Amino acid sequence: MGEKLTAVTMKTLANKLGVSITTVSNAYSKPDRLSTDLRDQILATAKELGYCGPSAAGRALRSGKTDVCGFLFHGGVSHAFSDPYSIMLLAGLSEAVEEYGASVLLLRAPAAEEATNQMLQRAAIDALVVGSAERQESGIEQLRQRGVRIVSTAPSADGDWVTINDAKAGRLIGKHLARLGHRQVVVIASGASKGGMESFDYSPDGMDDRLFAGTYESERIRGLWEKMPDARITVAFAGHCIRESGRRAAGQALDVQDRPTAIVALSDTLALGAWDAAQERGLTPGRDLSISGFDDIPDARFLGITTIHQPVTEKGRLIGRLAMDPDYPDRQITLPIELIVRASTGPAPKN
Amino acid sequence: MGEKLTAVTMKTLANKLGVSITTVSNAYSKPDRLSTDLRDQILATAKELGYCGPSAAGRALRSGKTDVCGFLFHGGVSHAFSDPYSIMLLAGLSEAVEEYGASVLLLRAPAAEEATNQMLQRAAIDALVVGSAERQESGIEQLRQRGVRIVSTAPSADGDWVTINDAKAGRLIGKHLARLGHRQVVVIASGASKGGMESFDYSPDGMDDRLFAGTYESERIRGLWEKMPDARITVAFAGHCIRESGRRAAGQALDVQDRPTAIVALSDTLALGAWDAAQERGLTPGRDLSISGFDDIPDARFLGITTIHQPVTEKGRLIGRLAMDPDYPDRQITLPIELIVRASTGPAPKN
DNA sequence: TTGTAAGCGTTATCAG
DNA sequence: CTGATAACGCTTACAA
Numbered sequence: 001m002g003e004k005l006t007a008v009t010m011k012t013l014a015n016k017l018g019v020s021i022t023t024v025s026n027a028y029s030k031p032d033r034l035s036t037d038l039r040d041q042i043l044a045t046a047k048e049l050g051y052c053g054p055s056a057a058g059r060a061l062r063s064g065k066t067d068v069c070g071f072l073f074h075g076g077v078s079h080a081f082s083d084p085y086s087i088m089l090l091a092g093l094s095e096a097v098e099e100y101g102a103s104v105l106l107l108r109a110p111a112a113e114e115a116t117n118q119m120l121q122r123a124a125i126d127a128l129v130v131g132s133a134e135r136q137e138s139g140i141e142q143l144r145q146r147g148v149r150i151v152s153t154a155p156s157a158d159g160d161w162v163t164i165n166d167a168k169a170g171r172l173i174g175k176h177l178a179r180l181g182h183r184q185v186v187v188i189a190s191g192a193s194k195g196g197m198e199s200f201d202y203s204p205d206g207m208d209d210r211l212f213a214g215t216y217e218s219e220r221i222r223g224l225w226e227k228m229p230d231a232r233i234t235v236a237f238a239g240h241c242i243r244e245s246g247r248r249a250a251g252q253a254l255d256v257q258d259r260p261t262a263i264v265a266l267s268d269t270l271a272l273g274a275w276d277a278a279q280e281r282g283l284t285p286g287r288d289l290s291i292s293g294f295d296d297i298p299d300a301r302f303l304g305i306t307t308i309h310q311p312v313t314e315k316g317r318l319i320g321r322l323a324m325d326p327d328y329p330d331r332q333i334t335l336p337i338e339l340i341v342r343a344s345t346g347p348a349p350k351n
Numbered sequence: 352m353g354e355k356l357t358a359v360t361m362k363t364l365a366n367k368l369g370v371s372i373t374t375v376s377n378a379y380s381k382p383d384r385l386s387t388d389l390r391d392q393i394l395a396t397a398k399e400l401g402y403c404g405p406s407a408a409g410r411a412l413r414s415g416k417t418d419v420c421g422f423l424f425h426g427g428v429s430h431a432f433s434d435p436y437s438i439m440l441l442a443g444l445s446e447a448v449e450e451y452g453a454s455v456l457l458l459r460a461p462a463a464e465e466a467t468n469q470m471l472q473r474a475a476i477d478a479l480v481v482g483s484a485e486r487q488e489s490g491i492e493q494l495r496q497r498g499v500r501i502v503s504t505a506p507s508a509d510g511d512w513v514t515i516n517d518a519k520a521g522r523l524i525g526k527h528l529a530r531l532g533h534r535q536v537v538v539i540a541s542g543a544s545k546g547g548m549e550s551f552d553y554s555p556d557g558m559d560d561r562l563f564a565g566t567y568e569s570e571r572i573r574g575l576w577e578k579m580p581d582a583r584i585t586v587a588f589a590g591h592c593i594r595e596s597g598r599r600a601a602g603q604a605l606d607v608q609d610r611p612t613a614i615v616a617l618s619d620t621l622a623l624g625a626w627d628a629a630q631e632r633g634l635t636p637g638r639d640l641s642i643s644g645f646d647d648i649p650d651a652r653f654l655g656i657t658t659i660h661q662p663v664t665e666k667g668r669l670i671g672r673l674a675m676d677p678d679y680p681d682r683q684i685t686l687p688i689e690l691i692v693r694a695s696t697g698p699a700p701k702n
Numbered sequence: 703t704t705g706t707a708a709g710c711g712t713t714a715t716c717a718g
Numbered sequence: 719c720t721g722a723t724a725a726c727g728c729t730t731a732c733a734a
Contacts, residue, residue: 007497009711020721025713034719052472052493057417058711060408060475061726067473068456078442078664081432091429094459103474105419106455108445117403122418123454124407124475142403146358313429360727371705376729385703409727412710706733711726718721 008051017045028054064147066124067102069093069323073131074109079240080131083269084297085312089153092316093129093323100324102126113137127151127323151322153315154214155332162318162333166216169308170223172339173264173292176306177224181348182262182290183231186253187224188270189217190241199236199253217266220294224264234260238270246273247280254281254289261290261348268293268300268307275303275344290345304343311335359402368396379405411475415498418453420444420674421476425460425483430591434620435648436663437482440504443667444480444674451675453477464488478502478674502673504666505565506683513669513684517567520659521574523690524615524643527657528575532699533613533641534582537604538575539621540568541592550587550604568617571645575615585611589621597624598631605632605640612641612699619644619651619658626654626695641696655694662686 010024017024019038026033027042046052060066071093073080080086094104105125109116117139120128127149130140144150152161177185187202204222225233238249249270250263254277265271271293275285283289285305293300296309315335321328361375368375370389377384378393397403411417422444424431431437445455456476460467468490471479478500481491495501503512528536538553555573576584589600600621601614605628616622622644626636634640636656644651647660666686672679 007711011711021711022713022721022723023719025711026720029713038719050493050496052490053469054473054713055711056473056475057408057411057415058726059713061412061710061728062712062714064408064726066408066475068475076442077445078438081438081441082435084433087429087432090432091427094428094457098459098461101470101473103459103470104457106445106457108449108454110449119452119454121403122405122407122452124411124417124419139403142401145401358727362727372728373706373730374704376727377704380729389703405729406727409710410729412712413727413729415710704734706731708729708731710728710730713724713726715724716722718719 007055008049009055010051012049013042013046013051016049017042025054060124066126067100068105068123068125069097069102069320070105070107070120070123070125070128070148071131072107072109072120072128072137075132075240077106077108079242080108083241083267084299085241085267085269085295086131088297088312089131089316089319092313092318093320094316095313096317096320097324099320102324109137113139117142121146129319129323130154149323149326151319153319154216155334160322160331162315162322162335164310164315164335164337166219167223167226169294169310169337170220170225171227172223172308172337173220173294173306174224174227176339176341176345177262177264177290177292178228178231180262180290180345182228183348184258184260185224185228185231185233185262185264186250186260187221187233187235188238188246188249188253188263188265188274189221189235190238190245190266190270191217199234202233202235220266238273241267241269243269243273243276246270247276248273250274250277251280254278254283259289262345263289263291265291265293268295268297268305271305271307271344272299272303275305285344286346288349290348292345296340301342306342306345307340309338309340358406359400361402361405363400364393364397364402367400368393376405417475417477418451419456419474419476420448420453420671421456421458421471421474421479421499423458423460423471423479423481423488426591428457428459430593431459431482434592434618435650436618436620436646439648439663440482440667440670443664443669444671445667446664447668447671448675450671453675460488464490468493472497480670480674481505500674500677502670504670505567506685511673511682513666513673513686514567515661515666515686515688517570518574518577520645520661520688521571521576522578523574523659523688524571524645524657525575525578527690527692527696528613528615528641528643529579529582531613531641531697533579534699535609535611536575536579536582536584536613536615537601537611538572538584538586539589539597539600539604539614539616539625540572540586541589541596541617541621542568550585553584553586571617589624592618592620594620594624594627597621598627599624601625601628602631605629605634610640613696614640614642616642616644619646619648619656622656622658622695623650623654626656636695637697639700641699643696647691652693657693657696658691660689660691 014021120139130152238245293307296307365372471490481503589596644658647658
């Protein structure tokens, strides 16, 4: 009946209690600037009137803080989050961000860069985490100038990032496979071929058309190539980074006359698919065919897939801290990695 | 060098062009309220000065619109999003929300209800989607009074929701299994037992202690029970809704003297785990043991698991539309479901 | 078609 | 310890 339609604000509280708005505000954000008694009293009547803390909008406008951390990713949600790696990263990020009392805003980049930029500017965020470095959005630089902290998973000269040494990861796999005598390798990368072709032989020069320079994928391949100078390395593009894509791409790679002795998937999710493809063809991984991945997701351990371990959840946490805490000391972090040898790799079979 | 430290705002534009702030504002939000010439001119200098549209904070405070849709879920991100059902729901939601130019804010409910309410009030959102109805948060009602639209996946007398008939879903499975002669059924539910026990025999009365009334799980079990009057139905709690939990719970259920002839997992994700458990024990699903799930996620089709199909992505889309569009006509939607019989269910084996 | 003025709810600054 | 005042950047009547 007599319901007030006007929202309960700090003013309402102030009037009711006969104190100033400032004092009410301080009761929330600067507890040490007023007596405990008054503070308790304010909080009590707040509860009574159904007032639940400073409005996000008001605070955001005045102080510039939104307590929101944007997470920018490319491709559909279904693709982004069906990869356990993404989930783990997001879990760590979300965990850390929560510790600062903030939340994560999902920002899916539209296909058009223009639209992406608009979306980025319209978002009320304190920080932006760039999940995939598929493109260099110009809008990101504008955001930075607006005071939004940017944290990336890809290294750069200045700027904040948390990453691993992807080239080294590639070298670890390369060394391992070279020692096992492999000389016919198919690399399975996510993403579509830029050249419009399904696969091509790798050489480190002139890759710009096909692999984005500086992506984790191109780094991993380069590392691999460095340690396998005598091998023929073919790169196949799988599409989205999901298990099924890996299965399809590996299937194609295996259904040829002179099939490879090793498949290097650039992520465990793709490696799982390669494992499926091998199974379907009656090939035993580690004996008839070596399969390796990257990232060390739980299923990789379960199936016994050789991979490069990286602390993904911790990566997410660190990214979150960099994003939310401008005073966090280390702002360019390279996390340790480790080669985990499991049953899926073994000596190259003799012909 | 001469970089301006003050942010570029509508005022900057207005001064530079000698027009009023209102006109600049209109150039963005009400294009028909000024001449095309002037508008183009404004947009041009905007680009020149590096102004990228109205600030989210200012707009939010003044108009009350944030273009953000909150998504409230319980449990960790890693659990919430490792279930394909959640991903599909989120994908649909995100897709629809994007069509309105908005984004999704991930709101993970802390364990304490008090903290959850605080978080909810502090979030700048136009709408809130309640992903899991584990608890009835009192803060949700407050949000509604503040003008935030609430959309749920669980039906209620008033309010907006998109759901399926869970009791009917249970009945479809029950009828199917009863016809096949099953009389010993173990139901695998997610969540922890409230009674502190691992499992218990079901009867529709006095379940309040163990199953939250009105959840999709209790509805599904009730439906099952209605169509299997002669069966002994035991309910086991698996913990989080992940495959591994299903494996463990099913394993325990199978490692007893008088093992059940059918396992009814309350979600496909749990059913996949039950499938794993059966495999490990040399039991062939559909012959030695019937396994069924709910939701029809892709892997269920892959493994041939009998299940109840529901259009999950479409559900997410509809939820998104209800959330973002107050004028969307149908505000209480029950989506169709369908029994999908696959190889994982078959006649109850004779003892 | 354009401009004026008021105020959304909060916090920062400075004065008592 | 407490309060008055002035923004923050924008939209929305209403006036010209």
